[in-house]
Amino acid sequence: MTAQFSLERYLNVRSAYGASLSADGTLAFLMDTTGTSQVWTLDEPGRWPRQRTFDEESVGFVSWSPERPELVFSMDEGGNERAQLFRLDAESGEIHHLTDMPEAKHRWGGWSHDGDRVAFASNRRDESVFDVYVQGREERGTDAERVYEGDGWLSLAGWSPDDDRLLVVESHSSFDQDLYSLDLDTRELTHLTPHDGEVRYQSACWGPDGDGIYLVTDSDADTLYLACLDAEGELETVADGGDWNVDGVALDEESGRLAYSRNVDGYTELAVGELDGPTEIREFPEPDLPGGLAGGVSWSDDADRFAVTATGRADNANVYVVETETGETTRWTHAPTAGIPRESFVGSELVRFESFDGLEIPAFFSLPEDPTPGETPVIVDVHGGPESQRRPSFSGLTQYFLSRGYAVFEPNVRGSTGYGKAYTHLDDVEKRMDSVRDLRAGAEWLVDHEAVDPDRLVVEGGSYGGFMVLAALTEYPDLWAAGVDVVGIANFVTFLENTGSWRRAIREAEYGSLEEDREFLESISPTNRADRIEAPLFVIHGANDPRVPVGEAERIVEAARGNDVPVELRIYEDEGHGLSKRENRIDAYTDVVAFLDEHV
Structure with missing residues (x-):
């Protein structure tokens, strides 16, 4: 099948997201019109937006001051993840x-309510730990005051309503956090969440009175729920997700209005309401948003409306503004689709397949238009993390492959989030390869599908998903026609030895430690089994990757090239953990498409 539109056109479909509403109602957001995400603003829905930053590097977030026409944004250099903070005067x-x-x-911690100060966490003093800093809006660099010296992975969840405290989050692993209140006068840190075992405390924010904390947690539960942590340290349930996670909450402290989302089988159910007491919510109508996925809520100054990003498999990301009490929804941004008709984008079907031990594994399956029975090639696309979840969001690359006649299969193998605490731990340390067995079961499900050509299965993934690609090729070489590894882990030992010191302990909690599990980690590392690779392999990496250093790509390529199979390597000098620049994505995936055309 020949695509009507080129790969470059599909990769030029824009996204608008990351909204922030100013005190006067101006919308700031990120959009990748220029090839990297930059700051744009809009005064009214549907108008042409005004570009505010003009850099070759991508902007990470944008946040309006609560009091002045100015905003803070972040940017790193070449994907090195050493984010710097900038203040933009919106008038000048x-x-x-x-x-x-x-x-x-530098990890953003928010504006003080008077707009005079900002807070952030940073590893300035010691690369492996994060301290807490407060800084005046006109100060810079070394002017920041270190208000707390940390000894771990700290981040901030905002200022208290009277600006005398900061809410501090300490992460021990992806599934275990603690919350603290930091008194800015005394510098005393109060532990709010003492607990045994692993408990998640996430998406935390101060309540209207400054005493209670609203958050999502899985304390004494398998799934995350919305709770209020009172001044005595007691947790009370506010909203239960049932069999699904409540995966985010945005609360306006002054009005008590809030929006929270449930992740139902990968789709978003967004609830909106107003607190009627500490744990009771007066519900408002649910907004009618397109696509099935929504997030990133930003409240207006009086909380009578909020901005939110919505997307879906067939809907590129755009920002909408919702009237709080009525749910009436207005689309503010119109990120273009590069002239590709929106109605040509293909959706996905949620399916399930049975793995080796009887476990049901969910996956999103997209078929091209009018597939020929028994002749459809499939790209099995594996998410990273592994503490993540593939959800049916928009991808120009995915839509291009579908237009070319490929099907796309996206499994949420064991270890993925979104399906309860127990499910996320089914791949821990010594159970790592069970998730790879899930990939084999998914491939076998595809082989039995009437549309699929069983000899043309491609496995593709990034980061931890890149490890899954390499493990699939080494463990089950007869299943795959090709593999595409993007910034993937090739050897867990060298990865842990060389990853950023600030994240090593967090990663060892998931994969196993160098001290106790080295022999096991060596045994499952694809570089040590690379002689089993039989399928053509394409590898992409960023030279500045601080998470999975570029040596991982070089090692697997060197090992696989001894097998007399085609192996291609692309390293981008101005990228980090993934490809953020459109020109690099076009360059890399043009070569990937040619590679798959030749070998698949």
Whole structure:
């Protein structure tokens, strides 16, 4: 099948997301019109937006000041993840460098309510740990005051309503966090969530009175639920997700209005309401948003409306503004589709297949239009993480492959989030290869599908998904016609030895430790089984990747090239953990498409 539109056109479909509403109702958001995500603003829905930043590097987030026509945004260099913070004067366009310490990472912690100060966490003092800083809006670099010296992975969840405390989050692993209140006068840190075992405390925010904390947690439960943590440290349920996770909450402190989302089999159910007491919610009508996925809520100054990003498999991301009490929804941004008709985009079907031990594995399956029975090639696309979840969001690359006659199969193998605590732990350490067995079961399900050509299965994935690609090729070489590894882990030992020191302990909690599990980690590492690779392999990596260093790509390519199979390597000098620049994505995936055309 020949695509009507080129790969470059599909990769030029734009996305608008990451909204923030100012005190006067101006919308700021990120959009990748120029090839990287930059800051844009809009005064009214549907108008042509105004571009506010003009850089070759992608902007990470944008946040309006609560009091002045200015905003903060972040940007790193070449994908190195050492984010710097900048303040943009919306009237003059002048950009003020807040942090100006390019060797350190900076995690945004929010504006104070008077707009005079900002807070952030940074590893300036020691690369492996994060401290808490407060800084005046006009200060820069070394002017920031270190208000707490940490000894782990700290981040911030915002200022208390009277700006005298900060909500501090300490992450021990992806499934275990603690919350603290930091008194900015005394510098005393109060532990709010003492607990045994692993408990998640996420999406935390201060309640209207500054005493209660609203958050999502899985304390004494398999799934995440919305709860209120009172001043005495007691948790009370506010909204239960049932069999599904409540995966986010956005609360306006002054009005008590809130929006929270349930992740139902990968789709978003967004609930909106107003607190009527600490744990009771007066519900408002649910907004009618397209696509099935929504997130990133930003409240207006008086909470009578909020901005939110919506997307779906057949809907590129755009920002909508919702009237809080009525649910009336207006689309504000119109991110273009590069001239490709929206109605030509293909949706997905949620399916399930049985794995080796009887476990049901969910997957999203997309078939091209009018597939020929028994002749359809399939790209099995594996998400990273592994503490993540493939959800049916828009991807121009996926739509291109569908237009070319490929089917796309996206499994949420064991270890994925979204299906309860127990499911996420089914791949821990010594059970790592059970998730690879899930891939084999998924491939066998595809082989039995009437549309699929069993000899043309491609496995593709990024980061941990890249490991899954390499493991699938080495464990089950007869199943695959080709593999595409993007910034993947090739050897768990060298990965853990060389990943950023600030994240090593978090990763060892998932994969196993170098001290206790080295022999096992070596045994499952694809570089040590690369002689089993029989399928053509394409590898993509960023030279500045701080998470999975580029040596992982070089090692697997060197090992696989001894097998007399086609192996291609593309390294991008101005990228990190993935490809963020459109020109690099076009370059890389043009070669991937040619590679698959030749070998699949």
